[in-house]
Amino acid sequence: MNDFDLIVIGSGPGGYVAAIRASQLGMKTAIVERENLGGVCLNWGCIPTKALLRSAEVLHLAKTASAYGLKVDKADFDLEGVVKRSRGVAAQLSGGVKHLMKKNKITVIEGSATLKKGKDAPDVVVGDKTYTAKHVLLATGARARAIPQAGLEPDGKLVWTYREAMTPDVMPKRLLVIGSGAIGIEFASFYNELGSDVTVVEAVDRILPAEDAEISTFAHKSFEKQGITIKTAAQVKGLKKGKNSVTAEVSMGGKTEMIEVDRVILAIGIVANSEGLGLEALGVKLDRTHVVVDGFGRTGVKGLYAIGDLTGGPWLAHKASHEGVICVEAIHGKTAGAHPFDPWNVPGCTYSHxxxxxxxxxxxxxxxxxxxxxxxxxxxxxxxxxxxxxxxxxxxxxxxxxxxxxxxxxxxxxxxxxxxxxxxxxxxxxxxxxxxxxxxxxxxxxxxxxxxxxxxxxxxxxxxx
Incomplete structure (x- = not known):
């Protein structure tokens, strides 16, 4: 007899929403999380970054108060306070997910999961315990991609990923952002508003390359008007780290330029968290680290499903949540009016200024x-x-x-x-x-x-x- 009807691995926006929907449908459900409930989105992504950007927006309004007929003297920011508020928002929402798990009678299993061949679905091993289920849903998400080049790896001090960029101990006077997708542009916008001299380097010929070219061009001009330096069709060839600064070698138009900054943010995409789960032994098909699924999250392995960033783009929280609901309802057999996931109906949002x-x-x-x-x-x-x-x-x-x-x-x-x-x-x-x-x-x-x-x-x- 199985321990559960469904075990969800990963408690981000895809995983916890899928678990709740399963519980609503009467399925005995468990969720496995190795770090914090809510996953990267609630703890280190969507939510805390929006809290940071809101602080930057309020500061901008304070600085431009005279345009509204208002007087605000010496508008400034407290970096520690800005970060503290952001972390507080994240903690509140992570606690909210914990409450939702309890409310929906979902068993929370703490630890890292691996899979091995089972009867109805793969068995789930967490620590020294093995759990069985009729169905297993992978929602393990993704992490920041590192540049596979010596000297460009994040070190947590001078070269940051999104995690360090959200909890800076100092405000860099000069900042280099490598990558101009939504993550890179949001950080560029935040730090620029707080007074950093920001340079963005993008390998292709325009920023926000997933967006319509006309919108991309409009945004480019607006960011430059605000003082952000943007270099497109450019590549960072190397980083030379000093005691408290970094010199970047940037190649653009056949010429090389050396740019000295205090900190560097790597924002060049993500890599799926597909390793260490035992997927290869089960015969799960992977495409450049991402799990291959159909429009209902089926992997082709009996009883095993996958959703969210683990399955590829668009890498968005609301896409993962929607996929989770579609997948669970298909598992349950609730097919009336059901249709497979359509990526072209997923809205994309960049919360810059x-x-x-x-x-x-x-x-x-x-x-x-x-x-x-x-x-x-x-x-x-x-x-x-x-x-x-x-x-x-x-x-x-x-x-x-x-x-x-x-x-x-x-x-x-x-x-x-x-x-x-x-x-x-x-x-x-x-x-x-x-x-x-x-x-x-x-x-x-x-x-x-x-x-x-x-x-x-x-x-x-x-x-x-």
Whole structure:
């Protein structure tokens, strides 16, 4: 007899949500965690970084208070206090996950898990104990990728990963960020706002390379306007570490430049936590460290499933949570209305200043489909709420299939766009057309009106530009 119906390995946003859904469906569930409940996202990723960025945002508002007719004398920050608040937020939410496990009668098993061949599903070994289940779900996530080159490895002092970058003991006067994806840009934005002289180096020809090129260009100009130095199509060839500084050798356009900084942040992607689990012996298929699964999380090995960052991009917490629910419901047999995971309906968000958000195809990707397109654009400067907020810089862009009216993609840069993007996500999930969106009423005055205007603009009917 099995100990559990389902054992989930990893308690990040994918794992703990999957465990809760399983419990709701009446499954006897356990979750294995080797460190902190909530995983990287709640403890070292999504949540604490947003707390840091919020502190930077408040500081920015204080510094620019005069633009709003207000007086704030000597706006400054306390680094220890900023970090303490961020860690406090993380601790509160990790404690919240612990409460949810207890509430949903989910057994929490502390330690590192390995798998070995079992009857219904692989057996789960934690320490000197072996647990059995009808189903096992892997949600072990991923970790920061290191550059496979001598001298570029993180050391926790001069060369940081996201963990050290979230808990700095000193504020670097000069900072080099290697990589311009969401993680790199968020840290660049945070440290720039707090006064660091920030340089971003990106290997490809534009920052935020997963985003639409036009949005990427807009963000690039905005970051440079704020004082961030950006070097694209550039590579860091080496780092020479001093006592309390680092000299980076940067190659760009056939020329080499030496840049001296106080600290370096590596933000060049992630590597799946797939090693040490015993997957190879079970016959699990891997693709560049990621576990290969179908749209319901099935690995092809009886009783074994995987979700989240472990299975590849997009590497986002909400993607992992959604996959967890889809997977558990498929395991349970709750298939009415079920459909496999669709990565093109996952919104992407970068919480920098300005924010960036998107869903679906970029314009370049949409063109590759061969479909005839309609593209609408609307600038923040045409929106009354944006002007009232003192945030008139930004752009909303929508891409439609000209023949069917299908919303192929939506892309945004500017204030609060990470909150706005969900409207377009619902439109894509609900298969709403351009016509449906044009006849939707958006409240006034709101930033969301720009979403409507961008849709109208695709038809040449924008009202406020």
């Amino acid at each position: 300005p924010q960036v958000a998107s869903v679906g195809l970029t314009e370049a990707q949409a063109k590759e489909t061969g479909k005839k397109l309609k593209v609408g654009k609307f600038p923040f400067i045409g929106n009354g709420k944006a002007i009232a907020l003192g945030a008139p810089e930004g752009l909303v862009k929508t891409i439609f299939d000209a023949e069917t009216g299908e919303l192929l993609g939506a892309h945004m840069v500017g204030a609060e766009v990470t909150e706005l993007i969900q409207g377009y996500v619902i439109a894509r999930e609900g298969e709403l057309t351009e016509e449906d969106l044009m006849h939707t009423i958006f409240p006034h005055p709101t930033l969301s009106e720009m979403m409507h205007e961008s849709v109208l603009a695709a038809e040449g009917r924008a009202l406020h530009i």
